[in-house]
Amino acid sequence: MKRVIHVVGAVICNEQGDVLCALRGSNMSLPNVWEFPGGKVEEGESPEAALVREVREELGCTVSVGKLLVDVFHEYEHAIVHLRTYEARLTDGEPRAREHAELRWVPLSQLRDLRWAPADLPTVEALLAKSRS
Ligand SMILES: Nc1nc2c([nH]c(=O)n2[C@H]2C[C@H](O)[C@@H](COP(=O)(O)OP(=O)(O)OP(=O)(O)O)O2)c(=O)[nH]1
Numbered sequence: 001m002k003r004v005i006h007v008v009g010a011v012i013c014n015e016q017g018d019v020l021c022a023l024r025g026s027n028m029s030l031p032n033v034w035e036f037p038g039g040k041v042e043e044g045e046s047p048e049a050a051l052v053r054e055v056r057e058e059l060g061c062t063v064s065v066g067k068l069l070v071d072v073f074h075e076y077e078h079a080i081v082h083l084r085t086y087e088a089r090l091t092d093g094e095p096r097a098r099e100h101a102e103l104r105w106v107p108l109s110q111l112r113d114l115r116w117a118p119a120d121l122p123t124v125e126a127l128l129a130k131s132r133s
Contacts, residue, residue, distance in 0.1 A: 009038035
């Protein structure tokens with residue numbers, strides 16, 4: 001049985017409604033794909049607390065965590081990723097790529113043009129569906 005990794009991702013939007021997307025580096029697992037900032041939930045940690053901690057580590061800024069958007073399991077070669085994505089709002093600091101190859105604010109209309117980590121596609125679709133409703 002593959003191990004299950006519990007991962008959280010933050011959907012952070014700016015005033016124009018662009019979404020903050022992060023490019024995984026070539027030296028990371030799942031290299032060179034776009035993802036939502038976040039990471040693994042530690043033992044005994046709530047998903048919300050993990051998201052605040054990971055965003056602080058990766059982007060050097062603070063978010064407040066809002067609604068759960070998507071809760072999905074995706075089977076990769078290396079493991080099964082249990083990904084929960086949340087709406088999140090920047091409350092302090094400016095995001096900087098401390099660990100990622102690049103950060104980019106992407107308009108909703110261009111979200112599908114990025115090469116996403118496969119587990120993230122349901123979140124991309126949920127964001128597009130929400131913007132149409
Ligand atoms: N942070 C994040 N990880 C994602 C997303 N989608 C997705 O499939 N993943 C995967 C990539 C990794 O396998 C795992 C998250 O681990 P991580 O961000 O701590 O990165 P990592 O594997 O480089 O960490 P590590 O082995 O160095 O401890 O979940 C996403 O949107 N955000």
